[in-house]
Amino acid sequence: xxxxxxxxxxxxxxxxxxxxxxxxxxxxxxxxxxxxxxxxxxxxxxxxxxxxxxxxxxxxxxxxxxxxxxxxxxxxxxxxxxxxxxxxxxxxxxxxxxxxxxxxxxxxxx
Amino acid sequence: xxxxxxxxxxxxxxxxxxxxxxxxxxxxxxxxxxxxxxxxxxxxxxxxxxxxxxxxxxxxxxxxxxxxxxxxxxxxxxxxxxxxxxxxxxxxxxxxxxxxxxxxxxxxxxxxxxxxxxxxxxxxxxxxxxxxxxxxxxxxxxxxxxxxxxxxxxxxxxxxxxxxxxxxxxxxxxxxxxxxxxxxxxxxxxxxxxxxxxxxxxxxxxxxxxxxxxxxxxxxxxxxxxxxxxxxxxxxxxxxxxxxxxxxxxxxxxxxxxxxxxxxxxxxxxxxxxxxxxxxxxxxxxxxxxxxxxxxxxxxxxxxxxxxxxxxxxxxxxxxxxxxxxxxxxxxxxxxxxxxxxxxxxxxxxxxxxxxxxxxxxxxxxxxxxxxxxxxxxxxxxxxxxxxxxxxxxxxxxxxxxxxxxxxxxxxxxxxxxxxxxxxxxxxxxxxxxxxxxxxxxxxxxxxxxxxxxxxxxxxxxxxxxxxxxxxxxxxxxxxxxxxxxxxxxxxxxxxxxxxxxxxxxxxxxxxxxxxxxxxxxxxxxxxxxxxxxxxxxxxxxxxxxxxxxxxxxxxxxxxxxxxxxxxxxxxxxxxxxxxxxxxxxxxxxxxxxxxxxxxxxxxxxxxxxxxx
Numbered sequence: 270x271x272x273x274x275x276x277x278x279x280x281x282x283x284x285x286x287x288x289x290x291x292x293x294x295x296x297x298x299x300x301x302x303x304x305x306x307x308x309x310x311x312x313x314x315x316x317x318x319x320x321x322x323x324x325x326x327x328x329x330x331x332x333x334x335x336x337x338x339x340x341x342x343x344x345x346x347x348x349x350x351x352x353x354x355x356x357x358x359x360x361x362x363x364x365x366x367x368x369x370x371x372x373x374x375x376x377x378x379x
Numbered sequence: 380x381x382x383x384x385x386x387x388x389x390x391x392x393x394x395x396x397x398x399x400x401x402x403x404x405x406x407x408x409x410x411x412x413x414x415x416x417x418x419x420x421x422x423x424x425x426x427x428x429x430x431x432x433x434x435x436x437x438x439x440x441x442x443x444x445x446x447x448x449x450x451x452x453x454x455x456x457x458x459x460x461x462x463x464x465x466x467x468x469x470x471x472x473x474x475x476x477x478x479x480x481x482x483x484x485x486x487x488x489x490x491x492x493x494x495x496x497x498x499x500x501x502x503x504x505x506x507x508x509x510x511x512x513x514x515x516x517x518x519x520x521x522x523x524x525x526x527x528x529x530x531x532x533x534x535x536x537x538x539x540x541x542x543x544x545x546x547x548x549x550x551x552x553x554x555x556x557x558x559x560x561x562x563x564x565x566x567x568x569x570x571x572x573x574x575x576x577x578x579x580x581x582x583x584x585x586x587x588x589x590x591x592x593x594x595x596x597x598x599x600x601x602x603x604x605x606x607x608x609x610x611x612x613x614x615x616x617x618x619x620x621x622x623x624x625x626x627x628x629x630x631x632x633x634x635x636x637x638x639x640x641x642x643x644x645x646x647x648x649x650x651x652x653x654x655x656x657x658x659x660x661x662x663x664x665x666x667x668x669x670x671x672x673x674x675x676x677x678x679x680x681x682x683x684x685x686x687x688x689x690x691x692x693x694x695x696x697x698x699x700x701x702x703x704x705x706x707x708x709x710x711x712x713x714x715x716x717x718x719x720x721x722x723x724x725x726x727x728x729x730x731x732x733x734x735x736x737x738x739x740x741x742x743x744x745x746x747x748x749x750x751x752x753x754x755x756x757x758x759x760x761x762x763x764x765x766x767x768x769x770x771x772x773x774x775x776x777x778x779x780x781x782x783x784x785x786x787x788x789x790x791x792x793x794x795x796x797x798x799x800x801x802x803x804x805x806x807x808x809x810x811x812x813x814x815x816x817x818x819x820x821x822x823x824x825x826x827x828x829x830x831x832x833x834x835x836x837x838x839x840x841x842x843x844x845x846x847x848x849x850x851x852x853x854x855x856x857x858x859x860x861x862x863x864x865x866x867x868x869x870x871x872x873x874x875x876x877x878x879x880x881x882x883x884x885x886x887x888x889x890x891x892x893x894x895x896x897x898x899x900x901x902x903x904x905x906x907x908x909x910x911x912x913x914x915x916x917x918x919x920x921x922x923x924x925x926x927x928x929x930x931x932x933x934x935x936x937x938x939x940x941x942x943x944x945x946x947x948x949x950x951x952x953x954x955x956x957x958x959x960x961x962x963x964x965x966x967x968x969x970x971x972x973x974x975x976x977x978x979x980x981x982x983x984x985x986x987x988x989x990x991x992x
Contacts, residue, residue: 306915321756321784321785321786322732322733342728343727345728345732346791347728347912348754349753349790350753350754353754354757358916358917360915360916362909363697363912363913366794366912369727369728370724373726
């Protein structure tokens with residue numbers, strides 16, 4: 270198999286392809302109904318850059334609609350630095366609380 | 380004496396019996412659902428001096444409403460006249476009926492409706508001789524005057540010094556209407572009896588005389604007493620289900636509190652008692668800056684308490700900045716901030732948080748540990764200023780969270796993540812005691828408060844940097860030059876109201892500036908608080924704008940605060956420069972080369988560093 274692939278000189282990056290079947294925006298929709306400011310997110314990454322707990326909030330929010338594991342929030346200190354640096358003034362602490370709360374409510378169904 | 384009964388007493392008696400049964404049931408429930416150690420406190424306190432002190436406090440607060448008087452005399456008079464007046468009517472009515480009937484153990488309705496059974500002394504003479512009838516009329520007049528103020532407050536609240544009043548629910552409105560009608564109904568009923576018999580003092584006697592000039596009051600006696608009795612009974616039946624449940628429960632709260640019971644998540648009984656003791660008076664609405672910044676949102680404590688009491692916990696739990704202004708203003712003294720925090724569920728956020736910090740260079744512990752805090756790292760000017768102040772004072776210090784990887788745990792606690800906050804506390808307590816430091820200086824009031832209130836740090840003194848700078852100034856360890864500018868000081872909620880540190884920053888400002896133009900008001904909320912995750916940026920900005928406007932009335936040149944969060948929030952909207960107290964101090968430090976005499980003191984520096992510690 271590898272021998273065949275190498276002939277082409279390139280390979281398809283499996284990890285980054287978009288699988289529309291895995292997208293489920295129900296949770297994200299419900300959360301953004303509570304935290305409306307989230308809609309203003311630019312994905313600039315200021316939140317991840319300033320985080321003292323090492324939470325990658327930006328990538329977490331990007332992945333929210335694919336419902337991957339959100340265990341990184343276990344190191345969040347809820348200190349609110351991400352809120353202070355956010356250029357769009359998103360209530361990030363409330364967003365984090367709501368993500369955890371809603372996921373609990375959904376349980377494993379979603 | 381003829382028999383002391385008439386069927387009209389029944390509505391009152393039924394309502395009153397229901398109320399007594401409910402109250403006894405509630406007291407038992409409150410007591411048995413206290414936490415075990417709280418229960419012991421109540422039992423041991425019951426036969427101590429505390430009971431007497433609680434009794435005095437009950438008279439002062441439940442009857443005379445002294446706390447309300449202190450803040451607003453018109454409002455205080457309104458509350459006092461209704462509560463104290465009604466109490467005196469009951470008391471004097473009881474004494475009068477016991478005196479004339481010669482029976483101490485008579486049914487309760489006898490003293491309540493005594494004027495019906497005994498019309499009292501004849502009219503014109505009773506006006507001049509102050510007997511029971513005179514005092515009863517006087518206190519009825521007091522109650523009626525309070526009622527007038529209450530009606531005025533409902534329709535023109537600004538006259539009573541209230542910008543806003545509570546929007547009540549239907550049951551509360553119904554009970555309010557019944558309460559308003561009770562006293563005029565009593566006046567009419569007593570006047571009918573007095574008019575028909577030619578008796579009564581200045582109020583009931585005169586009105587009765589007036590009635591008798593136009594019609595024969597004797598036929599209206601029974602109907603008017605029926606109305607009075609019905610209104611009383613109706614009010615008593617409604618009372619447990621409305622805000623008027625605070626009338627019997629507030630004294631119970633005062634007693635429990637005096638015995639040392641405090642609000643905690645495990646104490647269901649005390650929580651329910653606190654919720655019931657809220658009178659929905661609306662004084663907290665007046666104190667809350669969100670009433671201006673987010674008009675129409677029922678986020679204030681009285682609305683919040685009501686929704687919890689009725690088992691509706693909406694997202695109101697996150698819509699409060701925990702600034703504590705309502706708690707400071709609450710005439711019942713409810714622990715509103717812990718109450719709000721206890722309803723925020725622990726979701727396990729931060730359960731695996733790691734914290735790293737520096738304890739000493741090359742294994743050498745330092746005397747002073749500096750803890751900047753997360754927020755201070757977003758305002759590096761404070762860290763630079765503290766560093767130059769430490770160095771100027773010759774202090775031997777270590778910067779614990781130089782890499783910004785530490786947190787005190789209070790932000791998690793404010794958001795309800797109690798377990799994670801406790802883990803962090805354990806880790807930091809361990810680090811601090813290992814460090815060998817005897818002084819912990821922090822630049823963040825949020826950190827200061829939790830270090831001071833909850834951390835167990837034997838042998839380590841915790842100081843906010845404003846206290847530390849004040850001490851350095853007092854002991855001449857640093858020198859500053861005075862500026863020609865005028866300053867205004869914003870007292871951060873966690874530092875001023877939360878930890879009682881008001882005077883230290885003001886003393887520094889006196890040394891630094893020409894004049895201190897700080898207005899004499901309860902400390903404001905900057906709007907940046909970590910307490911309210913559910914409040915969006917626009918509302919926060921509105922709170923901040925209101926606060927800055929209030930603070931800058933005296934046209935100061937600079938706004939000084941002592942919290943990195945307040946500084947960040949105000950900087951975004953203030954027209955005048957906003958500085959932290961450490962930045963202001965560092966900016967006006969007189970450098971050592973300008974102070975030749977300091978070199979001679981060099982040898983003493985180490986000793987003094989210990990003294991500061």
